[in-house]
Amino acid sequence: MEDFVYFGLARALHVVAVVLWIGGVAFVTTTLIPSLNKMGDTEKRWDLFERLEGRFAFQAKIVTLVTGLTGFYMLEYMQAWERYQQVQFWWLHLMTLVWLIFTLILFVLEPLVLHRRFRLMATENSDRALALLHRMHVALLALSLITVFGTVAGVHGLFVF
Numbered sequence: 001m002e003d004f005v006y007f008g009l010a011r012a013l014h015v016v017a018v019v020l021w022i023g024g025v026a027f028v029t030t031t032l033i034p035s036l037n038k039m040g041d042t043e044k045r046w047d048l049f050e051r052l053e054g055r056f057a058f059q060a061k062i063v064t065l066v067t068g069l070t071g072f073y074m075l076e077y078m079q080a081w082e083r084y085q086q087v088q089f090w091w092l093h094l095m096t097l098v099w100l101i102f103t104l105i106l107f108v109l110e111p112l113v114l115h116r117r118f119r120l121m122a123t124e125n126s127d128r129a130l131a132l133l134h135r136m137h138v139a140l141l142a143l144s145l146i147t148v149f150g151t152v153a154g155v156h157g158l159f160v161f
């Protein structure tokens, strides 16, 4: 197969992975956490959150890997690594930053620190723990959406002055 076919496939896979990933983050942020907030039983609330988010975290790990692999493959195919040295490609820096943050959270911080921390916090003050969790998700979702907006606009020439 011609190389440009692999490039097209990589780009399509990249976007599908991003849709699954950021779509999931949006669901957790705008629907799941606010619904849990309305549940009276604080113990049940955390059990439910851990079961649902735990499942999503597995899916998120896979799509994060696919996003990174396809993204770096595209950079290699286009021989575009020097874009990291050019400010007009700020959206590439943002994509890489968002990817690094999620990779760190999903593969290192969540299993080693965050899971235990939040459990402990939830037993002390469940409402505070949930509010903090919500704020963190809102920040990550906002950054991700700015990244998608900036990338699509940037790739299609909106920031070429």
Ligand code: HEM
Residues within 6 Å of the ligand: 014, 015, 018, 022, 067, 068, 070, 071, 072, 074, 075, 095, 096, 098, 099, 144, 145, 147, 148, 151, 152, 153, 155, 156
């Ligand atoms: C290691 C991380 C990443 C790398 C190296 C990377 C790299 C790339 C590259 C090289 C392109 C094609 C650019 C072009 O055609 O000029 C692209 C497209 C795209 N990326 Fe990423 N990316 C990464 C992570 C992300 C993340 C985290 C998001 C979303 C939050 C994202 C969203 C997109 C979108 C939506 C496109 C399609 C733009 C379009 O064709 O209109 N990427 N990425």
